[in-house]
Amino acid sequence: MLDVLVRLAGRGRRLRGGHDGQPSPSARRLTAIGAVLAAFAALVLAALPGAAGAAQAGTVSSDSSGDTVRFTAGILNEVDSFNPFLGIEAESFEMWSLMYDSLVTYTQDDMSPSPGLASSWDSSEDGLTWTFHLDDGVTWNDGEPLTSADVVYTFDRILNGTVEKATWGSYLRGVSDVSAPDDDTVVLTFTKPSAVMPLLPIPILPEHVWSDVSSSKIRSYANEPTDGQAVVGSGPFELVDGTAGGSTYTFEANPDYWQGAPHVDELVYRVYKSEDPAVQALIKGEVDYVSGISALQVDALSDEDGITAHNADSPGFDEISFNAGSVDLDTGDSLGDPNPAVLDPAFRYAIGLGIDRQQLVDKVYQGAGQVGSTIIPPAYTTFHWEPDADDLAYDPDEAGTLLDEAGYTMGDDGLRTLPDGSPIGTLRLYARSDSQTSVDTMTYFKEWLADLGIESTVKAVESSKLTDVILSGEFDAFQWGWYVEPDPDSMLSYMTCDQRGNWSDSWYCDAEYDKLYEQQRVTTDRDERAAIVQKMQQILFEDAPYLVTAYNTVGEAVRTDRFACFEPQPAETGVWLFGYGVANYLNMRPVSEASDCADDPAALQPTGSAASGASGASGAAGLGTGAWVGGGVVLVLLVAGGAVLLLRRRAGAEDRE
Numbered sequence: 318m319l320d321v322l323v324r325l326a327g328r329g330r331r332l333r334g335g336h337d338g339q340p341s342p343s344a345r346r347l348t349a350i351g352a353v354l355a356a357f358a359a360l361v362l363a364a365l366p367g368a369a370g371a372a373q374a375g376t377v378s379s380d381s382s383g384d385t386v387r388f389t390a391g392i393l394n395e396v397d398s399f400n401p402f403l404g405i406e407a408e409s410f411e412m413w414s415l416m417y418d419s420l421v422t423y424t425q426d427d428m429s430p431s432p433g434l435a436s437s438w439d440s441s442e443d444g445l446t447w448t449f450h451l452d453d454g455v456t457w458n459d460g461e462p463l464t465s466a467d468v469v470y471t472f473d474r475i476l477n478g479t480v481e482k483a484t485w486g487s488y489l490r491g492v493s494d495v496s497a498p499d500d501d502t503v504v505l506t507f508t509k510p511s512a513v514m515p516l517l518p519i520p521i522l523p524e525h526v527w528s529d530v531s532s533s534k535i536r537s538y539a540n541e542p543t544d545g546q547a548v549v550g551s552g553p554f555e556l557v558d559g560t561a562g563g564s565t566y567t568f569e570a571n572p573d574y575w576q577g578a579p580h581v582d583e584l585v586y587r588v589y590k591s592e593d594p595a596v597q598a599l600i601k602g603e604v605d606y607v608s609g610i611s612a613l614q615v616d617a618l619s620d621e622d623g624i625t626a627h628n629a630d631s632p633g634f635d636e637i638s639f640n641a642g643s644v645d646l647d648t649g650d651s652l653g654d655p656n657p658a659v660l661d662p663a664f665r666y667a668i669g670l671g672i673d674r675q676q677l678v679d680k681v682y683q684g685a686g687q688v689g690s691t692i693i694p695p696a697y698t699t700f701h702w703e704p705d706a707d708d709l710a711y712d713p714d715e716a717g718t719l720l721d722e723a724g725y726t727m728g729d730d731g732l733r734t735l736p737d738g739s740p741i742g743t744l745r746l747y748a749r750s751d752s753q754t755s756v757d758t759m760t761y762f763k764e765w766l767a768d769l770g771i772e773s774t775v776k777a778v779e780s781s782k783l784t785d786v787i788l789s790g791e792f793d794a795f796q797w798g799w800y801v802e803p804d805p806d807s808m809l810s811y812m813t814c815d816q817r818g819n820w821s822d823s824w825y826c827d828a829e830y831d832k833l834y835e836q837q838r839v840t841t842d843r844d845e846r847a848a849i850v851q852k853m854q855q856i857l858f859e860d861a862p863y864l865v866t867a868y869n870t871v872g873e874a875v876r877t878d879r880f881a882c883f884e885p886q887p888a889e890t891g892v893w894l895f896g897y898g899v900a901n902y903l904n905m906r907p908v909s910e911a912s913d914c915a916d917d918p919a920a921l922q923p924t925g926s927a928a929s930g931a932s933g934a935s936g937a938a939g940l941g942t943g944a945w946v947g948g949g950v951v952l953v954l955l956v957a958g959g960a961v962l963l964l965r966r967r968a969g970a971e972d973r974e
Contacts, residue, residue: 352387355420356855386907387583388880391595391604392896394751395588397781398561399548400540401520402481405820406780407800407895409561414899415568415584416550417520420449420468420503426888428632428803429916430516431898434463434551435503444510444841449503449517455575458524459549465497470524472505480535483819485519487810490838504812509839512846513806518897523549553579553899555923560779563586580906581880590751594876599624605879608895610872611753614684628685628870629885629892634694635754635798635869637672637762641667641825641862643790646818658741658771663723663862671716671769672762674709677866681757685872689865693805693810696887699843700805702851704858706784713768720769733770743772747786747795750777755796758866762794786835787822798869802897805850809834812857825862880905917924 398404401413422433435449455463472495475481490513494506526549528701530538539561542548547555553574559566568584589595589603596614598604600621610626618626640655641662658664674688687695690709695701720726724736746763749755759775766773773793778786784791801808810816813834814826833853840846857863871892875883882904883889893901904914 356924365919385582387585388581388606388905389585389587389604391587391589391598391607391825393589393592393595393609394780395563396559396561396566396586398539399556399559400535400538401522402478402484402535403538403700405484411895412556412566412568412586413520414552415902416548416552416556417522418455418463418551419518419520420451421515421517421519422801422899423883423886425886425898425900426898428503428887433518434468434521435517438515444514445507447505447507447514449505449515451501452575453501453502455551456573457525457551458547458555458571458573459523459939461523461525461549462500462553463521463523464500464619465503466500467524468503468521469495469497470528471519471522474522475519476525478532478535483816487807488513488517490518498923510841512838512841516804518547518802521551523551531709536812551575553902554584559586576903580882580902580910584802584902591753599874599876602876605872605876606894608871608873608892610874612683612870612872615685615872615874618874623876624874625877626872628872630696630887630890631800631869631892632694632696633798633800633803633869634689634692634865635758635796635867636689636863636865637758637794638823638863639794639861640790640792641665641823641860643824644817649792653792655790656742656744656793657679657735658725659744659793661723662860664725665864666859667716667719667723667725668766668769668865669714669716669861670708670710670719671765671867672864673709673711673765673868677758677761679754680868681754681761682869686869689867691858691865692799692801692808692863693850693854694868695799697801698848699847702854702858704855708858716769726769730838731770732772735928741771743774744793745791746773746775747783747792748775749780749783749797750775751780754869758796762796785804788818790824795822796866806838807840809837809850809853812853823859823862825857827856827860830856876910879908881908881911882906926928 321952324522324674392408394406394408396404396408396412397406398409399412399416402415403416404410419433420435421430421438423429426432434451434455437454438447438449440447450469451468457463472489472492475485476489476492476495489505491507491509491511492505493508494504494505496504498504540548541560542557546571547557550556550571553571553576554568555571557569564587565797566586570579570582572578579773589598592610592614595604595607596610596618599607599618612628615626615628617626639659640653642660643655644650645652678684678686678688688709690704691702693701720733725733725741728734728740735741744766746759748759756775756777759777760901763775765772780797783795783797787795799808799811809883811820811829812823812825813821814828815831817824817826830853833849833856837846837849838855840849873893873895877894881902883893884904885893886898886900905911
């Protein structure tokens, strides 16, 4: 669920992650959780690494002297759990990917399914049997062999678990049996064909460790280093220090990683409460990378030597979410105290015409994004459904007319009433205090509601606190975001009835939507499935549990006078880190080794000035001769007769939190 509620905080988004980070409603893979492409943003070039820039790098020791090579990243949101069954934030998903491998992962170019632990796979003609062939010789970092038994254990735990199923169950929906004919083979048997296969980005866990974690302990199992021992995993890095909610997380390279040892010895993540100190830390050389910075900060970094920054296309969206019906899932009784107005789809839809999405993009996102519409971003062209332009236009007069028709008429005091004539009262709006985008969006929303005759208050709380508020049902609306995977299934699943109390954060439930969700799951014809997915988006748009506000971009910057060889995901316009998979953690290396990843060994990796809204080409190794095209000017940098090579970048965002 990499849509993980990234919640795009900075993204999701949650996940939330987000969206960007989550089996709680706030998960967004997307600050979760990593994901959908906005519009421009891109790679950038720069000058050259200089001795002075390298000397000021306080976080990277000389890679030629035998000292530790440390890559330090500044992030704007905390890890909420190192337990892959509990976390929902985008940052958590990023850390899991460093610690654990999956059977199938994503390509850098277009995020299509790519071999992970499984080097190949095949399916029966009827699509009911899938066989995965594992690489042999893979070991856990404690020396134990990783075999098909670990895969079977992980999948069985998800299929038969509760918390485990909430986060990862959608990938295994319809699986009736998981077996291991031998140590290198895993067979999945389905009751019906699965349109999601072969995508299985589920972290594979070591049975010899996790079998000691009972179902009753799973909710409290931190999965953090203890007694000086690293967390047992198979990934390229191992967690050696850090606790969820802490301010620093340290990883050491796995020298025996089956895909080859990383080119850096340590990864350190430092949490900053806002983007300004994170950017200053980058300029001072205290960190080597920052994510989730604004377009203004990207612009400001354009004059900084040794730094390359860009607005990367983010696979996510931001939204204003209503409480569409919080309910006690055990008793069926109402939960919390949502305002009766926000429970009404007609009210929510009308409000959507009273928000100025273009103003949000221009003012809140500083132009680094595009107007949002539905939960499947337009970059996923096969599955995206786009409403008519009139249905997205800012039209407060039409919004007022629709509110009148739905019974929310204006009283003598200039405030609208409920259909029964009683006052609507004051709507409670929540923003995330760790995201200026969230705070600014809800400030505008409060003003637009006032224009429609509706009173409201805005309260800003930390993302972790907002998750508790959502689960309690004590809210009327909030702002967050999501990172959306290339396959729409998991994002679609978050809006189903059975995800209420888990990944659903709007408490939305609709029988027709749920029926269509099950249909798209088993429809293997891509065009037929796309038609179903588009119909689902139309239902959501008209019922409006979410008002999708924007498809944002992710501002990020890296010290290119120290590190090189990043590849954007997706190609040319995507993110360097906080995406899907660990490719750039394996690609990155000190600039002195930049020629090792260049198509042309004589070419240099970019370093120097930042570029905002640029576009360029990248080679297969994340390098390529490049040109900056912007403002009608084409700039080609040549160095010593060789073209300066470009960089590029998952959904970490100031918001998919």
